[in-house]
Amino acid sequence: MLKTGKNSPATCCIEKQPYLISAQKEDRLQTRLARMMHMHDDRIEILQLRSGHGIHIIDGQEYETKQGDILVYNAGVPHEEMADAKNGMDILSCAIGNVSIKGLAPNVLFTQAYRPVIQDSPLYQDIGSLMSMLFSHFTSPHPSRELEHHLLCSLLLLVRNAAMGSERDDERKQKEIGDLVQRFIDEHYQEEISLQHIAQALHMSPYYLSHAFKRTTGYTPMNYVTRRRIGEAQSRLLSTDHTVTDIAYAVGYSSASNFHNAFKKMIGLSPQKYREFWRKQL
Template identity: 25%
Template sequence: MKKLPESLQTFRSFQDFQIFVNRNEGEWRMPFEWHEPLEIFYVLSGRGKYYIENKVYLFEPGDLFIIGNHELHKSQLLNQEPFEALIIMFDPALANIVQLNDGLDPLALFYERTEDFSHQWKVDPSIRPKLQWCFDLMMEEYGRKEGYSLRTIGSLLQWLLLELKKGYGRNRRYNQIESWNGIHLKPVVQHAMEYINKCYCENINLSKLSSELRVNPSYLSREFKHNTGFSVIEFISFKRIWHAKEMLLYTDKPVTQIAYQVGFNNVTHFHWMFKKMIGVSPNRYRKLPKIFYNLKKY
């Protein structure tokens, strides 16, 4: 298995299952990411572009993607058109919560693939109501105040994966739409990203980072932007806000404490940056229903 940049790993505090609606608009961007849970991405509205490993896809409403747990990927806006997608993240073990000796592996789609495999399934309109029915039941169960049942979610997930297996079995092979060979980080950029990942909560900037890596600041700035699409400062802010989101979700720490803990020395600036990237204030984000917990608006 290839070694992936630890700095691009997301959903580190993940537990079992999540389902949420992700709306992206305006100046939203995201760096490449990878995560341990498996992902199902279903387009509800709008159009965009998806990069998964060395493949590129254009998507529209009704398109569905499955993404493995060690695949670098990112979605992006197309012509500034907003899009909305339903995201399901799940621990692979959850797909086998109900076991039968029928020889079927509900996770085969994620692991048994040919080189021309397409992550994208353009779901036939006649099948969409069935999938939406399953998504609605998952949303309802996941949103229960007393907590969701793993058996219920696992059973729905198994049904969904078997439907996806049928659909992908009739799916078209991958058709390249543009030249793309995947992400290839220069060593200096990867070292910079790993340093930021470890020290994001400290007072770091381009000058300090360049000094630590013993490279020219202008060179590092240029190569970082070229390789990642983000400036060094933007990437530092991304890491800080991402960790702040997780702390808002999984701890009861006050917002002020979180701001300082992730590296901001000015709480007002933290509030401004959080709202710019996420679309709502930290306090509002903490109170949102769980189906909106993982907005990624940057």
Template identity: 25%
Template sequence: MKHIELFDLNKFPLYSVVRRTSTQHDSFKETFHAHQGMELQYIHEGKGQLLIDQRSLDIGSGTLCLFQPYQLHRLQPVIDVNNHYIRSFVLFEPSVFEPYLRSLPLLHSFFQQLCQGSLQSPVIYPLREEHDLVKVLTGYGESRVDANSEPYREDAASFLVSLLRHLRPLLSDPGRIPVLNQRPVHRAEQMMQWIERHYTEVFRLESLAAELHMSPYYVSHLFQETTGTSLSEYLKARRIRQACVLLTISDKSVTEIGESVGLGNTSYFCRTFKESKGQTPHQYRLQWKKKS
């Protein structure tokens, strides 16, 4: 499931990457994709477009992009002999670091809004290289934080606290929010919107194809070509995401949760969940309660 969960945030809940460069000799993937965690990406050098939430935005040097968990987006940088794409980013699993912020109520509230709420804009600019947020983002260095290491998790939490302190005033600065242009909805996005309405039901490719007036074969082919993953893998990721939410906020049994997300066979639900998250639904719930 390469373009839905590129990083294993269950094993490593935070990744920090500094000044990753793409040139015309690289095979940069210009597909719609989503990922489990929250991502902050700063563009040091480059230009192009970001397609997100049925909107098109210009991006360029000094742009900070904010991608929420499982938010579908597509970066289209111009990469040729004269144009490189250089960016730094941090990707993290919010549920792992949320407990560290509870003693800071204002920052905790901002953190929840950032990761789960409705943002006015998914991009902020212009930010110069010497801006404090950029210094913090790049100053942490290349890192992959092990979920089983408490000291490293605490260090990563401190890093995120500093990052959030510098980010909060930027999101309330209207001078850094761009004009958003509406664009036509891509066919793949229509498919995802259909899945959003029907993922709790038994999946029928024919029903999806009929609503879009396309053949089942073309629906599957177009989704794979556009997003880099299959409809079945995307559907599985959506169901598992909702199962994680229900395991943490409800007292429903594992069987009831499996049924409510469209995976009615309990043994299949548990097996699918473990393949995706590395642990059973029961273990996931116990781990969450321990953190809380």
């Protein structure tokens, strides 16, 4: 557990004394009702997803959330929450006001460079313990302001550190996933392939897979498939005498017309014109 003394890291970057606005638990029955887009200017909200899964949209970005995630709503950031309709979610949350981190706007814990959803963090249990103590403190008939201050400072710093560490871990994970998807496409692009097929084969969500791949390569998975097919077709058009139709089927197209349209759109020439152009240069 993080200690907060006078000169501890927990207090050195916190310029004002934060206070607990609320601490509450929401069970699966309550969270089955979607909470549509809203935001707050006077607080930071920290949520610990204790069971279940759902969809959270934070600042226009959709996240698939699950047990073990920590979510942060900075002030002024629109967000909405939709639990799985059948199972719901169990959530513990704390709303904290008067948060002032050096160099940041009021009630902002970290910049938009960091993800507001912290997943698979080794600090999850420690964060949960602090939030549970704050919930007990909030519901206590005799709360201690000094204890609240230390708990809040510890929680804010721990979540801030988890978010920044999670971003580095997330970049590594997304690079690994991007590499895995790229290898899969390189091995299977000549077959009938779709985003759903790739996701099922790799046991991943289509959304996360596509996001990780684009972040790694700059292309969507299906755009990469098209580029691999057209690139291979260019090689075959120049190095073999196979017909355009045969090449279309060989690189993964189900019809010559689809291949013709995709090739011309990307290269600016039809496959046959491309072959003729380059053979005249040789």
